[in-house]
Amino acid sequence: EVHLLESGGDLAQPGGSLRLSCVTSGFTFSEYAMSWVRQAPGKGLEFVASVFGSGDDTEYADSVKGRFTISKDHSKNTLNLQMNSLRAEDTAAYYCARWLGPQSVYAYWGQGTLVTVSS
């Protein structure tokens, strides 16, 4: 059974940094692309970033490009999101999600971790 468990969400100051992690189990981590998707309070879903299979290739939403870095730690079966230069508009629940196959179909989701950016 696929399990995804996020951690690292916290209150951060504008301009600050946070690192989110998503520990995975129940599948071969290196064989699947994964993404971070966020949801601001009371709002809809927004793609943040994806990392493909081996971790060599990544894709980012324009809103986070240059500030966030997605990565895979294959030794720990863990997906990471390094978030720098945080802004108030980054406040959201952040979900990690595993793709179903070669397309960005989000078949499995974690429970989410809350990031609040405020002074």
Add this chain to the structure above:
Amino acid sequence: DIQMTQTPSSLSASVGDRVTIACRTSQNVDIYVNWYQQRPGEVPKLLVHSASSLFSEVPSRVSGSGSGTDFTLTISSLQPEDSATYYCQQSYTKPTFGQGTKVEI
């Protein structure tokens, strides 16, 4: 980025009703549209992928159709547990989501 427009933004229906949610993309995405259900306080769940393929354990009263730029999600006989917000998403290029349709029963 490809824009996703869902209609309606909300609807109210009764148990047993047939409900249809539409999603239009700003450019041709072939069949690469997916649908998710998010109940209040819960994590999104995949319902339909590739326009019409039901994900595992999704009840057969749920169906999806469409190709190109116009897609629909249909619930043939609405049940109380279908009260949720539904999102379409394209996976043709960099992912984008519709703004959501809230279904109240």
